[in-house]
Amino acid sequence: MPSSPPSFRVRPAIAADAPALAALSIQVWLATYATEGVSDLLARYVLEQFTPAAFTGWMDDAGTGLIVAGADGHLLGYARLGFDVPQPPPLSSVAGTELCTLYVQEPFTRSGVGSALLDEACATARERTGSDAMWLTVNARNERACGFYRKHGFVRRGTTWFVLGEGRHENLVLARP
Secondary structure (H helix, E strand, C coil): CCCCCCCCCEECCCCCHHHHHHHHHHHHHHHCCCEECHHHHHHHHHHHHHHHHHHHHHHHCCEEEEEEEEECEEEEEEECCCEEEECCCCCCCCEEEECCCCCCCCHHHCCHHHHHHHHHHHHHHHHHHHHCCEEEEEEEECHHHHHHHHHHHCCEEEEEEECCCCCEEEEEEEEEC
């Protein structure tokens, strides 16, 4: 962890960010979920999901918002929003704003980067939809992320499952009114 919070700026993502966003995503995802090492299944998943092309596509998609936090030409984290996304059944058939991803590189956790990204995500949702209410899914075993979202007013609304290969992983559905 840095000795003091970095001086960072939060802004909309641009196409030039795509390679760094892909690399940051792979790094954060593997550090969080590959707790027993990197298997072929996990490697294939991250290399298929987190590509520069995927990020460029999200930047070009009117139904997606992509916000980055950066300092001195380096990305520290990002948030990705999906607009008009239905909540997982059986919770609600009402569509809303999904916080699809909020990733912060490990050295910058607990430095205000995540909170700043979440604040900007809420502002973006409010500007786009008239409301900063949003929902998300988070791995039930990711205690640090669950605590972060609770601290920011998210409450549990239900459970869903992330399926990868033969494995089913419990995810909590959280929402902030």
